[in-house]
Amino acid sequence: MIKTRNQTNSKALSLPDKRVHVHAFLAFTFAVLIAIGAQIEIPNQPVPFTMQTFFVLSAGALLGKRGGAISMGIYLTLGAIGLPVFSGGAFGLEKILGPTGGYLLSFPIAAFVVGYLTRLRSEYWWMLISMFVGSLIIFSLGTIQLNFLYLHDWKNSFQAGFLIFSWWDGIKIVAAATITYSYFQRLKMH
Secondary structure, eight states: OOOOOHHHHHHHSOOOOHHHHHHHHHHHHHEEEEEHHHHSOOOOSSOOOEEEEHHHHHHHHHHHHHHHHHHHHHHHHHHTOOOOGGGGGGHHHHSSSSTTHHHHHHHHHHHHHHHHTTOOOOOHHHHHHHHHHHHHHHHHHHHHHHHHIIIIOOOHHHHHHHHGHHHHHHHHHHHHHHHHHHHHHHHOOO
């Protein structure tokens, strides 16, 4: 059977183990990592600077669309049931449904999209573009909810919920893309 380019790229960008318990462990591990990333915080109102998006993008790239989305679903579930996994040790449905909840709710979507896109091509530039798209999803949905529930002014919402994070998330995109791309390159060599 002849492999198509997409089959080859998909295989090159897959974690090596197909066992369900390994994937479950990895999904839970990324849920924990994003919880830790939420605690690495630079206070800012109304939305703090955190390391969450780094782990969302990495989960999508490393675990794929399904695994990345499941991992983010686990993270949201942990917070919804009362574990202090959101920024500043926050938890509960009121945080998810509150002014900054759009960012949280976008995590499974962004991880899914990054996971999908990174399986289409295996070049570094494509990894960067995929993660940029994931970040756009996070900050677009986050800004929309921030506007409707808190600021009620599109210009202020865009500045406070989107623009202010552009430099910070640019750094995280490059870091996440570089680390995950390097990981996949090492997998190819073995």
